[in-house]
Amino acid sequence: xxxxxxLDSQVxxxxxxxxxxxxxxxSSVSVYLFxxxxxxxQGLQLLLKYLSGSTLVKGINGFEAEFxxxxxxxxxRKPSVHISDTAEYFCAVSDRDDKIIFGxxxxxxxxx
Amino acid sequence: xxxxxxTPKFQVLKTGQSMTLQCAQDMNHEYMSWYRQDPGMGLxxxxxxxxxxITDQGEVPNGYNVSRSTTEDFPLRLLSAAPSQTSxxxxxxxxxxxxxxxxxxxxxxxxxxx
Numbered sequence: 001x002x003x004x005x006x007l008d009s010q011v012x013x014x015x016x017x018x019x020x021x022x023x024x025x026x027s028s029v030s031v032y033l034f035x036x037x038x039x040x041x042q043g044l045q046l047l048l049k050y051l052s053g054s055t056l057v058k059g060i061n062g063f064e065a066e067f068x069x070x071x072x073x074x075x076x077r078k079p080s081v082h083i084s085d086t087a088e089y090f091c092a093v094s095d096r097d098d099k100i101i102f103g104x105x106x107x108x109x110x111x112x
Numbered sequence: 113x114x115x116x117x118x119t120p121k122f123q124v125l126k127t128g129q130s131m132t133l134q135c136a137q138d139m140n141h142e143y144m145s146w147y148r149q150d151p152g153m154g155l156x157x158x159x160x161x162x163x164x165x166i167t168d169q170g171e172v173p174n175g176y177n178v179s180r181s182t183t184e185d186f187p188l189r190l191l192s193a194a195p196s197q198t199s200x201x202x203x204x205x206x207x208x209x210x211x212x213x214x215x216x217x218x219x220x221x222x223x224x225x226x
Binding site: 044 | 116145147152153154155157160170202204211212214215216217218219220
């Protein structure tokens, strides 16, 4: 069975600084990986996904993530954050036939 | 596009009461699911459905019931509400139940049980 670990529950970062949100997964088979974003009082929205192919995946709002099979990681990055990026971010994993499993989330706080 | 619509947005119940959380999607998606979100716990799967007439249990199904009589609708029933069911509930759908499909979420129902 898969599992997902988001190593940081909260990440503070200054506006216009770079950010990395960490995600590690465990699975015995090939996986699909996702990052979702949740703005206050809203549902989750898909940020980006890795299904196969290039290990560097670009998503919406300037975010990107890199799939690293040897380290079983799928960290999310943005080179310069804005106040509008304040949200909670969820990493998720699934395999071909199984249910999607979500991490516990990382709250991104943008400091002025 | 309406996407995934959940009603009500807020609800307060007394212990022991029953209620139904509604979820509808207009994307002709086969797969629908219910999650609960609690602080520090992420999203936990309650029940899911891979198509009309088919439902199955997720990680935390106790105290909840579902049915899927149409492709569009997937209501979640609380049989006898308990304070431990105070949570934010999200309905989600995807084109199919295979793992490579991204989930489309509703805006949630915030439920308080007194």
